[in-house]
Amino acid sequence: MSPFPDLAILDRLRAARPLIHCVSNIVAANDCANVLLAAGASPMMAQCALEAEAVTAASRATVLNTGTPDEGRFGLCRLLARCAGKQGHPVVLDPVGVGTSPWRLSEVRALLEETPPAILRVNLGEALALLGDSGREQGVDGGGGDPASRRASALALAERCRCAVLLSGPEDHAAWDGRVYRIEGGSALTGYVTGSGCMLSVLCGAFAAVADTPGEAAVLASAFWKTCARRAEQSAGGRGPGSFRAALMDAAYTLTARDLAEEARITTV
Amino acid sequence: MSPFPDLAILDRLRAARPLIHCVSNIVAANDCANVLLAAGASPMMAQCALEAEAVTAASRATVLNTGTPDEGRFGLCRLLARCAGKQGHPVVLDPVGVGTSPWRLSEVRALLEETPPAILRVNLGEALALLGDSGREQGVDGGGGDPASRRASALALAERCRCAVLLSGPEDHAAWDGRVYRIEGGSALTGYVTGSGCMLSVLCGAFAAVADTPGEAAVLASAFWKTCARRAEQSAGGRGPGSFRAALMDAAYTLTARDLAEEARITTV
Amino acid sequence: MSPFPDLAILDRLRAARPLIHCVSNIVAANDCANVLLAAGASPMMAQCALEAEAVTAASRATVLNTGTPDEGRFGLCRLLARCAGKQGHPVVLDPVGVGTSPWRLSEVRALLEETPPAILRVNLGEALALLGDSGREQGVDGGGGDPASRRASALALAERCRCAVLLSGPEDHAAWDGRVYRIEGGSALTGYVTGSGCMLSVLCGAFAAVADTPGEAAVLASAFWKTCARRAEQSAGGRGPGSFRAALMDAAYTLTARDLAEEARITTV
Numbered sequence: 159m160s161p162f163p164d165l166a167i168l169d170r171l172r173a174a175r176p177l178i179h180c181v182s183n184i185v186a187a188n189d190c191a192n193v194l195l196a197a198g199a200s201p202m203m204a205q206c207a208l209e210a211e212a213v214t215a216a217s218r219a220t221v222l223n224t225g226t227p228d229e230g231r232f233g234l235c236r237l238l239a240r241c242a243g244k245q246g247h248p249v250v251l252d253p254v255g256v257g258t259s260p261w262r263l264s265e266v267r268a269l270l271e272e273t274p275p276a277i278l279r280v281n282l283g284e285a286l287a288l289l290g291d292s293g294r295e296q297g298v299d300g301g302g303g304d305p306a307s308r309r310a311s312a313l314a315l316a317e318r319c320r321c322a323v324l325l326s327g328p329e330d331h332a333a334w335d336g337r338v339y340r341i342e343g344g345s346a347l348t349g350y351v352t353g354s355g356c357m358l359s360v361l362c363g364a365f366a367a368v369a370d371t372p373g374e375a376a377v378l379a380s381a382f383w384k385t386c387a388r389r390a391e392q393s394a395g396g397r398g399p400g401s402f403r404a405a406l407m408d409a410a411y412t413l414t415a416r417d418l419a420e421e422a423r424i425t426t427v
Numbered sequence: 428m429s430p431f432p433d434l435a436i437l438d439r440l441r442a443a444r445p446l447i448h449c450v451s452n453i454v455a456a457n458d459c460a461n462v463l464l465a466a467g468a469s470p471m472m473a474q475c476a477l478e479a480e481a482v483t484a485a486s487r488a489t490v491l492n493t494g495t496p497d498e499g500r501f502g503l504c505r506l507l508a509r510c511a512g513k514q515g516h517p518v519v520l521d522p523v524g525v526g527t528s529p530w531r532l533s534e535v536r537a538l539l540e541e542t543p544p545a546i547l548r549v550n551l552g553e554a555l556a557l558l559g560d561s562g563r564e565q566g567v568d569g570g571g572g573d574p575a576s577r578r579a580s581a582l583a584l585a586e587r588c589r590c591a592v593l594l595s596g597p598e599d600h601a602a603w604d605g606r607v608y609r610i611e612g613g614s615a616l617t618g619y620v621t622g623s624g625c626m627l628s629v630l631c632g633a634f635a636a637v638a639d640t641p642g643e644a645a646v647l648a649s650a651f652w653k654t655c656a657r658r659a660e661q662s663a664g665g666r667g668p669g670s671f672r673a674a675l676m677d678a679a680y681t682l683t684a685r686d687l688a689e690e691a692r693i694t695t696v
Numbered sequence: 697m698s699p700f701p702d703l704a705i706l707d708r709l710r711a712a713r714p715l716i717h718c719v720s721n722i723v724a725a726n727d728c729a730n731v732l733l734a735a736g737a738s739p740m741m742a743q744c745a746l747e748a749e750a751v752t753a754a755s756r757a758t759v760l761n762t763g764t765p766d767e768g769r770f771g772l773c774r775l776l777a778r779c780a781g782k783q784g785h786p787v788v789l790d791p792v793g794v795g796t797s798p799w800r801l802s803e804v805r806a807l808l809e810e811t812p813p814a815i816l817r818v819n820l821g822e823a824l825a826l827l828g829d830s831g832r833e834q835g836v837d838g839g840g841g842d843p844a845s846r847r848a849s850a851l852a853l854a855e856r857c858r859c860a861v862l863l864s865g866p867e868d869h870a871a872w873d874g875r876v877y878r879i880e881g882g883s884a885l886t887g888y889v890t891g892s893g894c895m896l897s898v899l900c901g902a903f904a905a906v907a908d909t910p911g912e913a914a915v916l917a918s919a920f921w922k923t924c925a926r927r928a929e930q931s932a933g934g935r936g937p938g939s940f941r942a943a944l945m946d947a948a949y950t951l952t953a954r955d956l957a958e959e960a961r962i963t964t965v
Contacts, residue, residue, distance in 0.1 A: 184725040185741050187453040187495075191621035196668050201621065203454050204527060206497045212528035226725075228744045258742060259750035350949060352729035352739065393666075397931075398946025399734050407669025411619060456722040456764075460890035465937050470890065472723050473796060475766045481797035662935075677936025680888060 162339075163374040165422060167365065168382065168415040172198035176218035176367035180360050181205050181235060183225035183254070186353030189403075190223075193357040196410035197382065199364035207234055214241035218367035221360050222275070224266060225254030232265040239273035248276035248366035248375070252359035256280075257287030270319055276372035278315065279324045279359040285311040289318065305329055305340070309427060313338055324376040326358055331427075332380060334373040341377065342423040343384035345391035350399035351406065358383045381422035386410050388421070432643040434691060436634065437651065437684040441467035445487035445636035449629055450474050450504060452494035452523070455622030458672075459492075462626045465679035466651065468633035476503055483510035487636035490629050491544070493535060494523030501534040508542035517545035517635035517644070521628035525549075526556030539588055545641035547584065548593045548628040554580040558587065574598055574609070578696055582607055593645040595627055600696075601649060603642040610646065611692040612653040614660035619668035620675065627652045650691035655679050657690070701912040703960060705903065706920065706953040710736035714756035714905035718898055719743050719773060721763035721792070724891030727941075728761075731895040734948035735920065737902035745772055752779035756905035759898050760813070762804060763792030770803040777811035786814035786904035786913070790897035794818075795825030808857055814910035816853065817862045817897040823849040827856065843867055843878070847965055851876055862914040864896055869965075870918060872911040879915065880961040881922035883929035888937035889944065896921050919960035924948050926959070 177200045182190050191201040204213040214220060220242040222235045235251075242249045253266040266288070270278070280288070282303045289311065303311075305328075312325035312333040322334035330341040348354045361383055366375035390405035446469045451459050456472055463470040473482040483489060489511040491504045504520075511518045522535040535557070539547070549557070551572045558580060572580075574597075581594035581602040591603035599610040617623045630652055635644035659674035715738045720728050729739040742751040752758060758780040760773045773789075780787045791804040804826070808816070818826070820841045827849060841849075843866075850869035854861040860872035868879040886892045899921055904913035928943035 182453065183741075184453050184720065184722050185729050186726065188455070188457060188621060188726060191454050192619075192668065192672070195619045195621060202524070202527070203452075203495050204524070205495050206530075208498070208530045209528040212530075216527070226741050226743050229746070255740070255742070258740070258754070259747040261744075261746045261750075350730075350733045352726060352733060397943075398949040399730065400942035400945025400949075403730075403945070404669035404673055404942055405666075407672070408667025411667040411669075451722065453722050457724065457726060457890060460723050461888075461937065461941070464888045464890055471793070471796070472721075472764050473793070474764050475799075477767070477799045478797040481799075485796070673938035673942055674935075676938025676941070680936040680938075 163377050165378070165381070165419040166415045167369055167378055168418055170368045171364055174368055175200050176364065177202055177216055178219050178221060178360060178363045178367060179204060179213050179217040180221045180223065180363070181238065182223050182356070185225060186223070186356035189353045190356055190360045192407055193410055194360050194364055196407045197361060197364055199367070205234065207237055210237050210241050214238060214245055217247070219248045219250065219363040221250045221252065221363040223252045223254060223356055223359060225356065227262060227265070232269065235269055236272060239269065239275070243273055248363070248372055249273070250277045250279060250359050250362045250366060251275035252279045252356060253284055253288070254356065256284045263287060274319055274321045276366055277322045277324060277362045277376050278319055279326065279355070279362055280315070281326055281355060282308055282311060285315050285325050289314055303327070309338055309340070322372040322376045324362060324380055326355055326380065330380040330384065332373060332376040338427050339377050340425050340427040341380040341384055343388045345387040345395060347391055347395050347399055347402045348387050351403045377424060381424055382413065382418060384423070385418055385421045386413060389413070432646050434647070434688040435684045436638055436647055437687055439637045440633055443637055444469050445633065446471055446485055447488050447490060447629060447632045447636060448473060448482050448486040449490045449492065449632070450507065451492050451625070454494060455492070455625035458622045459625055459629045461676055462679055463629050463633055465676050466630060466633055468636070474503065476506055479506050479510050483507060483514055486516070488517045488519065488632040490519045490521065490632040492521045492523060492625055492628060494625065496531060496534070501538065504538055505541060508538065508544070512542055517632070517641055518542070519546045519548060519628050519631045519635060520544040521548045521625060522553055522557070523625065525553045532556060543588055543590045545635055546591045546593060546631045546645050547588055548595065548624070548631055549584070550595055550624060551577055551580060554584050554594050558583055572596070578607055578609070591641040591645045593631060593649055595624055595649065599649040599653065601642060601645040607696050608646050609694050609696040610649040610653055612657045614656040614664060616660055616664055616668055616671045617656050620672045646693060650693055651682065651687060653692070654687055654690045655682060658682065701915050703916070703957040704953045705907055705916055706956055708906045709902055712906055713738050714902065715740055715754055716757050716759060716898060716901045716905060717742060717751050717755040718759045718761065718901070719776065720761050720894070723763065724761070724894035727891045728894055728898045730945055731948055732898050732902055734945045735899060735902055737905070743772065745775055748775050748779050752776060752783055755785070757786045757788065757901040759788045759790065759901040761790045761792060761894055761897060763894065765800060765803070770807060773807055774810060777807065777813070781811055786901070786910055787811070788815045788817060788897050788900045788904060789813040790817045790894060791822055791826070792894065794822045801825060812857055812859045814904055815860045815862060815900045815914050816857055817864065817893070817900055818853070819864055819893060820846055820849060823853050823863050827852055841865070847876055847878070860910040860914045862900060862918055864893055864918065868918040868922065870911060870914040876965050877915050878963050878965040879918040879922055881926045883925040883933060885929055885933050885937055885940045886925045889941045915962060919962055920951065920956060922961070923956055923959045924951060927951065
């Protein structure tokens, strides 16, 4: 266990209640807003180019989710990334299902090159697609691989994209500047809640708004979400994913910085 | 406690099961449909200009929610407001986050001037933005202020917009024609359920479809929702906002007119 | 009880975990994705013409939901139906609220004629609208009629559209090639969960991906969903529709092929 990161940042998040602007999708928008509220942040889903400057100026982080994309969505994401760059506040990119089509892949790559995010949050299938490997995704909720390959993919992607990468899976890997943290715990039921990765991405945004570095925010968001999932499984997992999903929100609201310090399982690998 | 309003209107709502047409947003659409079903109404989310006349003719109230707006949304809202005017049925306007950008504010103002709604449902930040005050909103879920300032804002806004205003917060204020009702109760957990204000707005539409006046509908919807929240907190609040949210829907379904008459806390102020 | 269908297909579904591409709507998209995950399939909601070919090639069934339609939606549905035809994989059509407007009716009819789906999933109001009868829908969640009229409507619609029809209601009727199966059980609370019909439609897609015939898939999806609803009512129905909804997802996850064989109520009528 490393002394890094400072888990008391959860208290700072709840004291600051930062406004997080999220470009979301029709599947996960509701859950993303609720998990931000539960964790202690304040969500905003404006998603219109006409408001891009005003909304970015009022918020403390921007989370770009490219799920269920259309032609206008990527233009909006590029605009918001530029606005956030001017404000100097962190951007989290969640390239949902980036390997779904050549069009989606090229749009995400253009976005990554034009304005690298502070944090890139992916699963293994998305990481492999961005790295140009042949890993075919199984939907957008895909897992697969083993811890060593997930670690290597996170590290390679962080180097390629020059940002912090949070690669989520059975265990998460947060990589930046040649370092990798592994965050364990969680619950297999997370794979049965659609948008659980999208929710992790908006949590990255919330922690990035108050953390010292994007890497620290990625580790904290991951540890927070893994701990919520483990608690939700204990309280409701026996009933199934419908009860588990409500329990996830309950856990995000009730988890304290002290709980997190005791229960988070973070190691350098 | 005033003898007004007639809380037995809840029975009339459930007997009539009015069709309520809602322009919604990607965050709250599902919860808005479910709360209408639970309360006893029938939701319709058509949202296309090509169907505006047919849908308005088939429904008994129209609820316009301008959250997550884009350029087409306000045009649609204006069209639907005109269609509803021709039908002579009530319109509820929920100008979500109206202070987010100058564009959103000017669009909402144009809508309010062209076709004043029967009920304008806002929180304090939205009221202040519409009144031209400098209150900066904290996201779209913002509270703030004190009861006296919320009362004054509701009254001023009702006079300005020439309609019934329901200003929701720790306690709600319903104002029209120089009168103000205060509705108390509820739960602080409501602030941790995204779209709880949007849900209150569609409930205003449901009650407006069967009430004698918009003001009465606003008071009833507020009292209904506050009572649901208090009951949901009692049954599930200890677990957190995920459980509380499901309990809100349960309460909206199980609450009877007799319960409402006993538990509603309505006063003139 | 007929020996048909093979209820062990639920095991085949969970082993194959087929990717199901869904065009969804802002009300039901989240629940549709979650019910597919719970049942054992893998959801994909891409919904962009630029990805139509790639997404259809990667998936094993396509579910077209025409709720909350706009001008682009029907064009996308037609494109996806053609792509699915080239792949030779099954299409499920859910013409939500097809009687809402003449525009919606004509668009759905054009879609049905151009590329008949494998399964058409409707409620009685939608069936009557497609058959040209005067049944006025009550919202999109409408029931009404009696078992005999629902049976007759399913049979007539199957003949008219040359596909399997699943007409859901207090009891479901699956009709094709002059045969009709009735599936009983379920819960009246299903009518208080918005999108419960949309969820049944995506389940039709999941079973169609692994069943021998569309008719068999329709019967299986119906029996699965009715059994989930009955179980959810037993475990949570006393609390109300919010708890019932979470319990539906729990049931979809925990129900085994053996449970389904014991509890499904399927008869030929």
